[in-house]
Amino acid sequence: MSAAPLAPLRLGIAGLGTVGIGVVKIVQRHADLLAARSGRPVVITAVSARDKTKNRDADLSNYAWEIDPVALATRDDVDVFIEVMGGHEGPARDATEAALKAGKDVVTANKALLAHHGQELAELAEGLGRTIRFEAAVAGGIPVIKALTEGLAGNAIRRVMGVMNGTCNYILTRMETAGLPYDTVFEEARQLGYLEADPNLDVGGIDAGHKLSILAAIAFGTKVSFDTVLLEGIGRISIDDIRRAGDMGYKIKLLGVAQMTGRGLEQRMTPCLVPEGSPLGQLQGGTNMVVIEGDSVGQIVLRGAGAGEGPTASAVMGDVMDLARGLRLPTFGQPASALADPVPAAVSAPAPYYLRLQLMDKPGALAKVATVLGEAGVSISRMRQYGHADASAPVLIVTHKTTPDAIDVAIAALPATHVVEGSPVALRIEEV
Amino acid sequence: MSAAPLAPLRLGIAGLGTVGIGVVKIVQRHADLLAARSGRPVVITAVSARDKTKNRDADLSNYAWEIDPVALATRDDVDVFIEVMGGHEGPARDATEAALKAGKDVVTANKALLAHHGQELAELAEGLGRTIRFEAAVAGGIPVIKALTEGLAGNAIRRVMGVMNGTCNYILTRMETAGLPYDTVFEEARQLGYLEADPNLDVGGIDAGHKLSILAAIAFGTKVSFDTVLLEGIGRISIDDIRRAGDMGYKIKLLGVAQMTGRGLEQRMTPCLVPEGSPLGQLQGGTNMVVIEGDSVGQIVLRGAGAGEGPTASAVMGDVMDLARGLRLPTFGQPASALADPVPAAVSAPAPYYLRLQLMDKPGALAKVATVLGEAGVSISRMRQYGHADASAPVLIVTHKTTPDAIDVAIAALPATHVVEGSPVALRIEEV
Numbered sequence: 047m048s049a050a051p052l053a054p055l056r057l058g059i060a061g062l063g064t065v066g067i068g069v070v071k072i073v074q075r076h077a078d079l080l081a082a083r084s085g086r087p088v089v090i091t092a093v094s095a096r097d098k099t100k101n102r103d104a105d106l107s108n109y110a111w112e113i114d115p116v117a118l119a120t121r122d123d124v125d126v127f128i129e130v131m132g133g134h135e136g137p138a139r140d141a142t143e144a145a146l147k148a149g150k151d152v153v154t155a156n157k158a159l160l161a162h163h164g165q166e167l168a169e170l171a172e173g174l175g176r177t178i179r180f181e182a183a184v185a186g187g188i189p190v191i192k193a194l195t196e197g198l199a200g201n202a203i204r205r206v207m208g209v210m211n212g213t214c215n216y217i218l219t220r221m222e223t224a225g226l227p228y229d230t231v232f233e234e235a236r237q238l239g240y241l242e243a244d245p246n247l248d249v250g251g252i253d254a255g256h257k258l259s260i261l262a263a264i265a266f267g268t269k270v271s272f273d274t275v276l277l278e279g280i281g282r283i284s285i286d287d288i289r290r291a292g293d294m295g296y297k298i299k300l301l302g303v304a305q306m307t308g309r310g311l312e313q314r315m316t317p318c319l320v321p322e323g324s325p326l327g328q329l330q331g332g333t334n335m336v337v338i339e340g341d342s343v344g345q346i347v348l349r350g351a352g353a354g355e356g357p358t359a360s361a362v363m364g365d366v367m368d369l370a371r372g373l374r375l376p377t378f379g380q381p382a383s384a385l386a387d388p389v390p391a392a393v394s395a396p397a398p399y400y401l402r403l404q405l406m407d408k409p410g411a412l413a414k415v416a417t418v419l420g421e422a423g424v425s426i427s428r429m430r431q432y433g434h435a436d437a438s439a440p441v442l443i444v445t446h447k448t449t450p451d452a453i454d455v456a457i458a459a460l461p462a463t464h465v466v467e468g469s470p471v472a473l474r475i476e477e478v
Numbered sequence: 479m480s481a482a483p484l485a486p487l488r489l490g491i492a493g494l495g496t497v498g499i500g501v502v503k504i505v506q507r508h509a510d511l512l513a514a515r516s517g518r519p520v521v522i523t524a525v526s527a528r529d530k531t532k533n534r535d536a537d538l539s540n541y542a543w544e545i546d547p548v549a550l551a552t553r554d555d556v557d558v559f560i561e562v563m564g565g566h567e568g569p570a571r572d573a574t575e576a577a578l579k580a581g582k583d584v585v586t587a588n589k590a591l592l593a594h595h596g597q598e599l600a601e602l603a604e605g606l607g608r609t610i611r612f613e614a615a616v617a618g619g620i621p622v623i624k625a626l627t628e629g630l631a632g633n634a635i636r637r638v639m640g641v642m643n644g645t646c647n648y649i650l651t652r653m654e655t656a657g658l659p660y661d662t663v664f665e666e667a668r669q670l671g672y673l674e675a676d677p678n679l680d681v682g683g684i685d686a687g688h689k690l691s692i693l694a695a696i697a698f699g700t701k702v703s704f705d706t707v708l709l710e711g712i713g714r715i716s717i718d719d720i721r722r723a724g725d726m727g728y729k730i731k732l733l734g735v736a737q738m739t740g741r742g743l744e745q746r747m748t749p750c751l752v753p754e755g756s757p758l759g760q761l762q763g764g765t766n767m768v769v770i771e772g773d774s775v776g777q778i779v780l781r782g783a784g785a786g787e788g789p790t791a792s793a794v795m796g797d798v799m800d801l802a803r804g805l806r807l808p809t810f811g812q813p814a815s816a817l818a819d820p821v822p823a824a825v826s827a828p829a830p831y832y833l834r835l836q837l838m839d840k841p842g843a844l845a846k847v848a849t850v851l852g853e854a855g856v857s858i859s860r861m862r863q864y865g866h867a868d869a870s871a872p873v874l875i876v877t878h879k880t881t882p883d884a885i886d887v888a889i890a891a892l893p894a895t896h897v898v899e900g901s902p903v904a905l906r907i908e909e910v
Contacts, residue, residue, distance in 0.1 A: 072774055080632070083631050083812050085808075181629065189628070192621075192624060193621045193625065193629075196624060196796060196799065196805075197624045199512075199796055199799035200792050200794075200796055200798070201792055201795075267511075267514065325760075342500070342792040342795070343783070343789050343793075344788060344789055345783075346620060346621070346780070347780070347781040347782065348779070348780055348781075349779040350776065351775065351777075356775060356776060360630060360633055360775035361629075363633075364628060366632070367632060371805075371807060372804075372806070373803075373804075379515055380517075384514060
């Protein structure tokens with residue numbers, strides 16, 4: 047807003063994969079737009095990647111090249127270090143720390159780094175008067191970090207929820223629409239390049255759990271606590287469950303929920319059922335959705351692409367533009383030194399549950415199951431028994447709202463009835 | 479982030495209706511939270527409203543009271559002037575200008591003021607080095623101004639769309655669910671206090687058009703141009719159309735669309751059909767939704783409460799917190815002096831259309847209609863003719879994608895067939 051033109055903001059980009067190249071393209075394509083909006087030129091001065099000879103989808107000839115990201119991070123001609131390498135140890139962490147110590151601000155897309163080392167990095171940055179921004183680390187192109195940290199800063203946040211791993215959502219959607227089993231679709235996803243090198247990061251819920259732990263820190267003013275996220279992946283979801291849940295009007299999603307309760311901070315990333323007509327139920331493929339509930343604003347729902355070159359680079363550039371415009375905030379919205387140590391709490395809020403069990407064809411079998419459920423305090427809302435040619439038949443039960451403890455008690459008591467084959471499946475139903 | 483505590487940010491609130499009282503409540507309830515998040519106390523020093531004796535739902539005894547909002551706006555103990563009076567002339571405008579001239583930043587919820595005088599006010603503010611923030615002016619609690627101006631600042635925006643008048647959406651939803659005619663529901667809405675003193679602001683699309691024109695200015699870097707928004711209210715929507723559209727799988731919404739085309743800036747706020755299963759189609763009652771499409775991010779969808787004490791006050795406080803944290807941006811995201819004069823363009827993009835016409839029971843009647851449509855270049859995708867006891871019957875047509883011009887030509891040519899009773903209804907179908 048000042049009349050005197052400001053100096054250019056000089057970016058150094060470490061990592062020239064999909065996201066890094068996406069950032070290069072935006073800076074090149076929109077030089078005028080970025081300058082008009084931020085009041086100063088936004089330029090790339092240097093980049094870093096291991097393999098300089100690799101053919102990349104952008105002209106990098108005008109930028110200095112560093113093999114070592116730490117060298118890039120400490121260059122005099124870099125104001126903002128953009129870390130889009132990934133990995134929560136090694137070069138990403140080293141270079142991020144080096145950048146902060148060299149007086150640079152940092153923009154990162156690295157959820158693992160923040161989930162594991164967010165507190166130390168935030169303390170380091172704030173002690174040095176530097177800023178770390180990480181919009182791209184959570185839910186791709188959706189500006190959810192900004193909405194939560196800034197737009198809703200007048201709210202006590204009650205709950206944050208989200209479907210934030212596009213690969214899991216792709217797998218679950220594809221299993222349903224193509225009628226294929228988990229293993230087949232998992233292999234498809236691998237061949238399509240949708241899976242991380244360690245697929246458990248995706249299908250084990252770890253990547254989405256990283257994101258949830260970051261949102262929780264901002265929402266509740268607590269230190270990032272990834273280790274206390276209850277994690278359960280999608281590996282045990284069968285095509286049967288997807289079909290049966292569909293019969294009852296639900297979709298299965300890998301859903302994250304973080305809320306501060308009277309007993310402490312509850313964080314879970316687990317497969318849940320959601321009503322098929324709900325916003326979460328309608329999410330297809332790689333689209334992400336985050337739901338934020340605040341005491342004044344009520345419920346805000348944000349939807350958009352959770353990954354990909356354009357959306358992720360858009361998020362990185364949102365952060366870059368904030369820095370170009372002079373916005374400086376503590377990493378998690380309030381000073382890292384003031385963040386509380388969260389007290390982890392088990393899931394306690396009652397919810398309806400979906401139960402699938404294989405009932406033997408014996409007289410009084412269903413009555414025995416109903417009795418066990420009733421004794422555990424679990425009451426049945428809806429039930430469906432399927433026809434069968436074998437000695438057992440699938441039975442689906444949707445319960446009334448009940449506590450996780452009661453469900454656990456009921457599940458544990460079922461084998462002693464001797465009328466249930468195998469392990470029953472219990473999935474929480476979230477009616478968002 | 480600095481170690482030395484900053485001085486309190488002192489608010490003066492002009493207007494103690496729903497929104498003003500909502501802001502008071504947040505500041506009182508969340509003093510600690512606001513201070514932790516912004517690094518400084520956020521306090522109210524003075525308030526203003528015409529009637530000091532009115533019973534209000536908050537304790538105002540600690541605040542200085544000004545009858546005259548201009549006096550409030552120029553008080554030495556006010557840093558931020560919060561304008562939540564409404565009206566685009568008179569006290570709201572005078573006090574806003576006075577506040578800027580007195581060196582205050584301004585937070586306003588006043589969409590009419592910005593739609594009519596946004597450019598002058600922005601130039602005034604930026605000339606004086608002051609900031610105007612207005613998250614609450616568009617889509618209530620949804621942080622859409624922030625998302626568009628900041629989070630998506632790396633994108634060339636292609637299109638912005640939204641359902642942004644909760645009263646219209648309430649009326650349309652209620653007509654459908656209760657099967658009541660427009661006039662009855664309009665009267666209900668009036669008695670419920672949902673309508674502005676001048677109801678045409680709501681049902682005529684003016685309020686929503688104000689909001690769209692503000693979004694368009696930010697999205698496309700153009701001066702606010704409310705006068706060139708194509709406005710059409712919901713007054714001509716009949717319960718018949720709602721039902722018939724439903725039969726064809728659509729809902730009717732008052733939908734705003736702004737996009738920059740090769741011919742210029744297209745802005746319209748008109749009743750449209752949207753697929754019933756789409757996010758827009760599922761919006762119920764007072765909920766708002768804004769869809770933003772950017773060249774990198776793709777499509778982002780934001781949903782939340784569009785009005786009410788809590789959501790609107792949440793948006794005001796988001797702006798206040800930005801100011802407390804030192805964020806300063808030009809009003810519309812780039813300097814007002816650099817905003818282009820938009821060239822208004824008529825709607826030109828092809829879309830499917832919904833046509834409802836009353837066909838006389840004459841031999842060859844349908845063929846005549848089909849011929850007229852065909853000659854205008856309008857081709858039929860789906861058609862439904864209803865049974866009838868009278869001399870005419872309703873016919874519904876969903877066309878393939880066609881231009882607005884072709885639809886206009888076809889509609890104009892229909893009377894000459896002498897087989898169509900009354901005026902056909904044509905509504906655009908937006909497949910968002």
